[in-house]
Amino acid sequence: MDALEVLFARRSSGRLVAPAPTPADLQTILRAAAAAPDHERLRPFRFTMLSGATLDAFGQVLADAYDARCVAAGTEPVAAKRNKERTKLGRAPLVLVVSAVRRPSAKVPWNEQLAAAAAAAQNACLAATALGYGSMWRTGDPSYDPNVKASLGLDEADAIVAWLYLGSHRDGAPPPNDPDLDGLLLPWPSRSS
Numbered sequence: 001m002d003a004l005e006v007l008f009a010r011r012s013s014g015r016l017v018a019p020a021p022t023p024a025d026l027q028t029i030l031r032a033a034a035a036a037p038d039h040e041r042l043r044p045f046r047f048t049m050l051s052g053a054t055l056d057a058f059g060q061v062l063a064d065a066y067d068a069r070c071v072a073a074g075t076e077p078v079a080a081k082r083n084k085e086r087t088k089l090g091r092a093p094l095v096l097v098v099s100a101v102r103r104p105s106a107k108v109p110w111n112e113q114l115a116a117a118a119a120a121a122q123n124a125c126l127a128a129t130a131l132g133y134g135s136m137w138r139t140g141d142p143s144y145d146p147n148v149k150a151s152l153g154l155d156e157a158d159a160i161v162a163w164l165y166l167g168s169h170r171d172g173a174p175p176p177n178d179p180d181l182d183g184l185l186l187p188w189p190s191r192s193s
């Protein structure tokens with residue numbers, strides 16, 4: 001696939017199966033992620049790979065964090081929701097967590113550091129697509145949970161930008177994206193300017 005074909009071929013797959021990216025392919029995916037545009041080369045992105053036993057163990061972290069959120073909110077944990085937190089990482093054989101770590105900078109505000117980490121996440125998805133793997137970018141409540149961040153070695157001020165589910169397509173790759181540009185182009189001068 002050429003680069004433009006990869007861009008349109010990247011589609012989300014909710015259920016991915018083994019095989020996960022090989023170690024060599026994973027290395028390529030991570031290098032692609034780290035090649036993201038990055039103002040002042042602050043390298044504000046970090047990557048955590050979860051697979052096999054660590055993927056399973058992190059499910060317990062998510063379940064415990066769900067319980068703690070319920071306690072903090074004064075609500076009773078719901079067994080089905082707890083179980084979903086416990087098992088949801090199993091929707092792919094490998095999950096790559098992309099985080100943004102705050103770097104001190106007078107020139108590069110936090111939102112630009114977040115943007116660099118998001119670009120890294122997208123690069124990882126595109127590299128996975130180019131290598132023939134499926135992917136899905138997810139977030140959700142655990143992304144904003146200080147206990148989950150701490151478990152990943154992040155500070156509360158850092159951000160979990162993406163949980164990238166990576167693996168092989170069960171029933172073939174989804175059809176390529178065919179985006180509609182209606183309403184996306186802002187004329188300028190605009191009516192209000």
Ligand SMILES: Cc1cc2nc3c(=O)[nH]c(=O)nc-3n(C[C@H](O)[C@H](O)[C@H](O)COP(=O)(O)O)c2cc1C
Pocket residue numbers: 010011012013136137138139140161177
């Ligand atoms: C920052 C971000 C967070 C997302 N979080 C979720 C999520 O938690 N659950 C979900 O179903 N889709 C989530 N998505 C959307 C999917 O990744 C996907 O882009 C969307 O379903 C459109 O499908 P496509 O990628 O095949 O075009 C998120 C996307 C982004 C950019």
